[in-house]
Amino acid sequence: MTEIVGLRDALISQIDGCAAGAVARPGTEADAVDGVVPAIVAEPGSPEAVAAVLGWASDHGRSVVVRGGGTKLGWGPPVDAVDVLLSTRALNAVEAHRHGDLTATVQAGAILADVNAALAAHRQWLPLDAPHGERATIGGIVAANDSGPRRQRHGPPRDLIIGMTLARADGVRAKSGGIVVKNVAGYDLARLLTGSFGCLGVILTATFKLAPAAEASRTVQATLSEARQFAQVAAGLLARGATPTAVELAWPPPTMLLRFESIAAVAVQQAEQAAALVRDGGGGVTVLADADEAAAWRRHEARIFGGGGTIAKLVVLPSDLSATLARLDEAARGLSLDCEVVGRAGLGVLYLRLTGAASAQASLVRGLRGRIPAGRGSVVIRRADRELRSLVDVWGPVGDGLPLMRQVKRRFDPRGILNPGRGPGGL
Amino acid sequence: MPVDAQFLAELGRIVGPDHLVRDEGELSTYESDGLVSHRSRPRAAVLPETAGQVQAVVRLCRRVGVPFVARGQGTGLSAGALPHPDGVLIVMTRMNRVLDIDIPNQRITVEPGIMNLEVTRRVAPDGYYYAPDPSSQVICSIGGNVAENSGGAHCLKYGFTVHHVVGVEAILPDGEMIHLGGAAVDSPGLDLLGVLVGSEGTLAVVTKVTLRLLRRPESVRTLLAAFDSTDAAGNAVSDVIAAGIIPAAIEMMDRTTIRAAEAAVSPGFPAAEAVLIVELDGPQPEVAARFEQIEAICDRNQGWGVQVARDEAQRGRIWRGRKAAFAAMGRVAPSYYVQDGVIPRSKLPEVLRRIRDLERRSGLTIGNVFHAGDGNLHPLVCYDDAVEGQAELAEEVATEILSYCLDAGGSLTGEHGIGADKACHMPKMFDEADLATMRFLRRAFDPAELCNPDKLLPTPRLCGEVPGPYRAHPVEAAGVAERM
Ligand SMILES: Cc1cc2nc3c(=O)[nH]c(=O)nc-3n(C[C@H](O)[C@H](O)[C@H](O)COP(=O)(O)OP(=O)(O)OC[C@H]3O[C@@H](n4cnc5c(N)ncnc54)[C@H](O)[C@@H]3O)c2cc1C
Numbered sequence: 001m002t003e004i005v006g007l008r009d010a011l012i013s014q015i016d017g018c019a020a021g022a023v024a025r026p027g028t029e030a031d032a033v034d035g036v037v038p039a040i041v042a043e044p045g046s047p048e049a050v051a052a053v054l055g056w057a058s059d060h061g062r063s064v065v066v067r068g069g070g071t072k073l074g075w076g077p078p079v080d081a082v083d084v085l086l087s088t089r090a091l092n093a094v095e096a097h098r099h100g101d102l103t104a105t106v107q108a109g110a111i112l113a114d115v116n117a118a119l120a121a122h123r124q125w126l127p128l129d130a131p132h133g134e135r136a137t138i139g140g141i142v143a144a145n146d147s148g149p150r151r152q153r154h155g156p157p158r159d160l161i162i163g164m165t166l167a168r169a170d171g172v173r174a175k176s177g178g179i180v181v182k183n184v185a186g187y188d189l190a191r192l193l194t195g196s197f198g199c200l201g202v203i204l205t206a207t208f209k210l211a212p213a214a215e216a217s218r219t220v221q222a223t224l225s226e227a228r229q230f231a232q233v234a235a236g237l238l239a240r241g242a243t244p245t246a247v248e249l250a251w252p253p254p255t256m257l258l259r260f261e262s263i264a265a266v267a268v269q270q271a272e273q274a275a276a277l278v279r280d281g282g283g284g285v286t287v288l289a290d291a292d293e294a295a296a297w298r299r300h301e302a303r304i305f306g307g308g309g310t311i312a313k314l315v316v317l318p319s320d321l322s323a324t325l326a327r328l329d330e331a332a333r334g335l336s337l338d339c340e341v342v343g344r345a346g347l348g349v350l351y352l353r354l355t356g357a358a359s360a361q362a363s364l365v366r367g368l369r370g371r372i373p374a375g376r377g378s379v380v381i382r383r384a385d386r387e388l389r390s391l392v393d394v395w396g397p398v399g400d401g402l403p404l405m406r407q408v409k410r411r412f413d414p415r416g417i418l419n420p421g422r423g424p425g426g427l
Numbered sequence: 428m429p430v431d432a433q434f435l436a437e438l439g440r441i442v443g444p445d446h447l448v449r450d451e452g453e454l455s456t457y458e459s460d461g462l463v464s465h466r467s468r469p470r471a472a473v474l475p476e477t478a479g480q481v482q483a484v485v486r487l488c489r490r491v492g493v494p495f496v497a498r499g500q501g502t503g504l505s506a507g508a509l510p511h512p513d514g515v516l517i518v519m520t521r522m523n524r525v526l527d528i529d530i531p532n533q534r535i536t537v538e539p540g541i542m543n544l545e546v547t548r549r550v551a552p553d554g555y556y557y558a559p560d561p562s563s564q565v566i567c568s569i570g571g572n573v574a575e576n577s578g579g580a581h582c583l584k585y586g587f588t589v590h591h592v593v594g595v596e597a598i599l600p601d602g603e604m605i606h607l608g609g610a611a612v613d614s615p616g617l618d619l620l621g622v623l624v625g626s627e628g629t630l631a632v633v634t635k636v637t638l639r640l641l642r643r644p645e646s647v648r649t650l651l652a653a654f655d656s657t658d659a660a661g662n663a664v665s666d667v668i669a670a671g672i673i674p675a676a677i678e679m680m681d682r683t684t685i686r687a688a689e690a691a692v693s694p695g696f697p698a699a700e701a702v703l704i705v706e707l708d709g710p711q712p713e714v715a716a717r718f719e720q721i722e723a724i725c726d727r728n729q730g731w732g733v734q735v736a737r738d739e740a741q742r743g744r745i746w747r748g749r750k751a752a753f754a755a756m757g758r759v760a761p762s763y764y765v766q767d768g769v770i771p772r773s774k775l776p777e778v779l780r781r782i783r784d785l786e787r788r789s790g791l792t793i794g795n796v797f798h799a800g801d802g803n804l805h806p807l808v809c810y811d812d813a814v815e816g817q818a819e820l821a822e823e824v825a826t827e828i829l830s831y832c833l834d835a836g837g838s839l840t841g842e843h844g845i846g847a848d849k850a851c852h853m854p855k856m857f858d859e860a861d862l863a864t865m866r867f868l869r870r871a872f873d874p875a876e877l878c879n880p881d882k883l884l885p886t887p888r889l890c891g892e893v894p895g896p897y898r899a900h901p902v903e904a905a906g907v908a909e910r911m
Contacts, residue, residue: 100669100773101802123671145618156613158621159590166864174864175857180769182587182801183838184576184625185845185856186883187865191589191621200617212671235531241645243710266713315611319531347612348532375594375609375637398616401605404871405617411867425616 008039011060015084019052021045023090031085033065033073035386038085045090047165047173047204054202054417055171057084063420066198068109068137072144076197076422077394078386086202088139094118095205096179103162103179105207108139119210127154127211131305139203145195148301149246149259152346154211157194163207164190169413173204181209192408199423200412214245214261218271219293223284224254227329231321233258234345236277242270247346250303251325256345257300304342309355310384314341314368316377318348324368324377328352331367335360348377362391369396398425429513430470430493438473438515441483446521448472457516460503461563465847469496469510474518478596478604478634481517485632486602488515488877496879497632499540499571502563504765505846507574507627507882514877517632519570525549526635533640534593534610539570539633543577546638555640558585561842562750570633576625578842580676580749583800584708585641587842589624596635597623600873610637622868627844629879630872644708647675648718649742652730653699657681657783657795660701661775663728664799667705668772670724672717674800676706683759683794684752684807691755694748697732703799704749752796753805760792760809762818764825768832769841772802781831782806789824791817803841804832830855845883851890853883 008026015024022045027038044050057064062083067073088109095105099122106115106126112133116125129148130141140146142164147156154160163177166189176189193200222233230249233256237244243266246259256278260270275285288296304311316324325341332339337360343350354361361384368379374397381394398405402425409416409427421427439447448454449471458466470493475481488495494514501508510516523540530553535546543564546557560579561567571577573595578587585591594608607620614620623630654660660679667677680688685696696702705721707714725733736742756763770778779795786793794807806828810821829839829852839849839856853862862884869876869884881889 098771098773100665101771102668102673103771145613155586155590158618159586168864172860172864174860176861176864178836178838178856180771180802180837180841182578182582182769182798182803182841184842185839185849186853186861187868188576188589188622188625189864189868191618192868194621195618212673238642241642241710262710262713263716265716266710269712270710313613315613317529317532317611319529349612375606375611375614377609377611378613378615380615395615399606399614400603401607401616401619403603404599404605404619407871408617408619408868411871412864423617427617 012040015040015042015053015056018056019044019049021049022053027085033067033082033085034079036079036082038065038082040083041085041087043087043090047091047167050086050091050202050204051167051171051173053084053086054167054169057417058170058415061415061417063417065419066139066143066202068140069111069132069135071132071136072140074383075144077426078389079422088137091204097122098179099124101181102210102212103181103207104210105163105179105205106138107205108137108203110138112136112138112141120213123213124210125213126208127160128157131301138206142194142203142206143196143198149248149257149297149344151349152247152344153245158191160208161190161194161206162209164193165204166193166201167204168201169415169418177207179207195424197423198419199409199427200418216264216267217259217261217289217293218267219288219296220258220271220274220278221286221288221296222256222258222278224256224278225282227251227254227325228322229281229283230254230256230325230345231318232281233278234318237274238346240273240277242273244270244274244346247344248300248342249345250300250342251340257296300342303340304351304353307353309353310361310388311382312352312354312365313380313382314350314352314377316348316350316372318346320376321345321348327371328368331364335364337361337364358385358387358391361388365392374399395425430515434487434491434493435471437487438471438484441487442473442475442480446474446476448474457498457501457510457518460501460506460508462504462506462848465506465509467510467512469512469514469516472516472518474521476521478598481632481634482598482602482604484515484517485598485600489600489602489875492875492877494877494880497570497574497628499568499574500542500566502567503571503575503844503846504767505840505844505848507844507846509847511880519568522634529610530555532610534637535640536635536637537569539573539636540568543567543569543572550640554643556643557591557638558641559588559591562753569636569638573624573633573636574626574628575842575844578798578801578803580678580798583677583798584673584675589621591639592620592624592636593639594637595620595623595633597631597633599631600875600878608637627846627879627883629869629883631878646711646714647706647708647742648714649704649706649736649745650718650721651696651734651745652703652725653697653732654701654703654728654730655699657701657779658776659728659730660703661779661799663703663724663730664775665773666724666728667721668800670720672720674705674721675708676704677800678704678749679795679797679799680749680752681795683792684756684796687755687759687794688748688752690758692747692751694744696748699732703730704745749796756794756807756809761811761813763794763810764808764821766804766806766825766828767840767843768804768829768837770802770804770832770835770837772800774835775799775802778804778831778835782828785824785827789820791821791824793824798841801841802837847882847889850881850883850885853885
């Protein structure tokens with residue numbers, strides 16, 4: 001035991017030595033990744049130091065897991081051991097807000113809410129409303145390509161990112177893209193790293209195109225009589241030329257939140273149109289603004305992300321939404337599982353929160369996957385206890401691109417030190 | 428191993444003898460893309476009709492070690508589809524069917540040889556359209572758009588090709604067929620689709636594409652305003668963006684390109700130093716409110732001669748003027764170079780001023796007609812081949828403009844791509860580590876380096892060559908299409 005501690009301490013001083021500005025210390029229970037205490041926690045204070053930590057880990061064949069806000073560390077297959085937990089917390093600056101260009105460059109460890117508070121000085125924002133915005137970092141959100149309800153209008157991070165600097169597994173720093181909104185020079189590695197779950201490189205900074213803050217916002221809270229009406233309302237809105245920024249469903253019982261952001265006249269008018277559409281279908285509505293509106297959206301996020309149990313992401317085509325929900329309801333009942341759903345009715349992206357026996361949850365996930373043809377959707381487990389993750393593959397089928405993904409991983413991380421085995425598709 | 432009789436016979440068996448081109452004269456059709464200064468004849472060209480044939484051709488090339496290059500309609504402007512002299516050119520134009528239209532999910536699945544505009548034509552009756560609108564849209568293929576991540580005037584608000592491709596089927600350089608993405612929005616796994624779009628045909632041959640469709644906006648309004656300097660027009664653009672307005676399009680033309688457009692199609696533009704064309708779309712009251720703001724911004728920057736399109740005919744006239752400008756350049760200059768550099772849009776006045784100075788110093792006319800809202804310049808350096816040394820001077824001037832773009836924090840190319848043309852400029856924008864990291868990706872896809880080699884990344888073989896001047900693409904010269 002003392003021998004291991006001695007070795008670890010030697011490694012820590014080596015990291016500190018080779019990565020000037022890195023603070024390395026032994027891991028503690030509080031640092032546990034998926035229940036596993038990392039041997040070393042490194043919190044580099046500069047991009048150079050991040051690269052140096054990686055270079056060291058690569059030379060010594062040590063595994064590295066990156067931690068931003070720690071909101072997604074339980075994602076992916078179970079972990080066996082973590083040598084180095086690399087925290088990006090010290091890299092949290094908004095490096096540049098080019099408000100005249102509607103772009104910003106942000107360090108990976110910056111927290112989404114803090115970034116948006118800074119950008120608000122010029123009435124702009126990074127139009128991402130991913131869950132846990134008060135804690136989640138830009139690096140983590142980009143690495144997971146995570147987004148929230150207003151994806152309906154603004155798209156996920158991969159649609160907003162225009163440049164990136166990264167530290168490679170071998171400790172070399174590189175960049176892709178730039179600071180301009182239009183750019184096709186070279187391969188778009190920023191998009192490749194977006195959604196790569198830390199398995200190809202460590203994101204140091206990301207540059208995004210921003211959106212102007214909307215002048216006004218209204219949200220229609222609708223109570224429907226049946227889940228079948230979700231798709232009707234979503235399609236009805238879009239067919240009437242409405243331009244909602246969020247078309248959210250929550251279930252059970254079937255409710256929707258429809259958000260309109262524009263100049264005041266348009267937000268109010270479109271909200272009223274939407275309210276009429278829901279009323280005509282026999283539903284009940286309240287139009288929310290200001291503090292009530294903000295509170296409704298917080299409750300909506302908390303329904304899934306504020307509770308316990310398993311969280312899974314279920315993607316289907318919008319036209320398959322009603323049938324999928326019906327099947328889900330039936331399956332959950334049959335397996336005695338509690339199931340709550342929120343999601344993007346206009347896009348077919350749903351988040352499920354499941355509670356109940358792990359074996360039953362595993363059957364539900366397998367059953368859903370079995371019914372989704374290739375290219376028409378997927379079920380990915382985001383957060384779950386170890387038992388469920390040992391019963392069922394968290395990613396599900398990745399398709400015939402998997403061997404190529406493995407080749408990409410091998411080129412970027414030949415020694416397999418970055419988040420080993422936990423990248424998408426088990427990379 | 429080289430291309431020999433047996434190899435050619437095998438190619439013929441795969442695509443059918445009628446779709447194998449070996450004749451030198453016929454092959455000359457394919458020796459360049461829209462950038463005709465780069466020319467090279469392939470050993471053979473094939474015109475496959477199915478993904479299976481593409482796969483068989485790629486497999487054969489891989490087995491024998493013969494390089495291959497995919498070609499769409501050959502309208503590219505960076506010599507991306509330039510054939511390899513020892514290789515096979517895979518011409519995708521026969522694969523041009525619509526495979527599926529799914530209006531409820533706003534999707535269309537097509538073969539890559541289909542023309543861009545044809546996609547919109549097919550869904551227009553349902554009130555939908557395909558957003559990316561390169562001005563070559565009547566003559567360029569979706570496969571080429573996917574490879575170049577093409578843009579267009581309306582990409583300011585709606586994004587580029589990469590934002591509208593949700594799935595592809597492709598043949599990898601080893602002959603394997605893969606499917607990336609799909610009809611649904613997210614697929615588990617690395618986003619290889621996001622990096623395949625814009626990879627300039629160097630990673631795979633795309634055989635099927637699923638695209639996102641958009642609903643036609645409720646209302647559209649178009650305005651044209653004149654300015655006494657490109658500075659003032661550039662300031663107006665910066666002010667629009669700074670005011671938090673994202674129009675559907677903001678385009679700028681300068682004195683030279685206005686003159687060219689007037690000579691060609693007489694759109695009735697004012698004889699000014701610069702004009703801006705601004706288009707807004709969306710819900711009617713929003714468009715109306717933003718329109719007032721834009722008029723005020725033009726006013727503040729001493730804009731004059733404001734024309735507002737009152738109907739589709741007037742809107743069409745304004746856009747015709749804008750789109751004709753490029754093709755009409757021939758009326759004001761015997762030859763010209765075109766650049767595709769990008770700058771931060773807040774730096775428009777500054778960079779345009781540097782270009783004006785350069786124009787004065789060099790004695791060459793430099794026109795400009797471009798996507799101002801995105802900061803994507805298209806400077807046209809005019810010269811006369813008949814004047815000794817002018818072609819060389821023009822080339823130097825064009826390269827200097829690129830350096831202004833990079834100085835301003837911009838990019839070598841906004842939509843035309845790197846291709847063979849700008850590969851040797853890549854080290855000006857990316858350092859060795861950046862380029863080496865890009866090579867990781869290329870090697871993962873194409874370890875044998877057979878798929879459109881010598882494009883996009885600098886190679887010693889390529890970078891000994893000097894890029895040549897721009898000449899009108901035959902289709903463009905014929906006035907069928909215009910460049911933006
Ligand atoms: C008059 C004119 C106006 C233009 N205006 C614009 C504009 O506004 N915006 C803009 O972005 N561009 C513009 N362009 C450039 C050009 O039209 C685009 O780059 C277009 O996308 C090229 O399509 P293509 O079918 O002609 O492709 P090609 O020129 O044949 O090929 C382009 C690249 O795509 C690759 N490729 C083609 N098909 C496939 C496939 N199936 N699989 C893999 N790789 C493939 C080729 O290898 C090559 O690298 C213009 C060009 C002209 C001549």
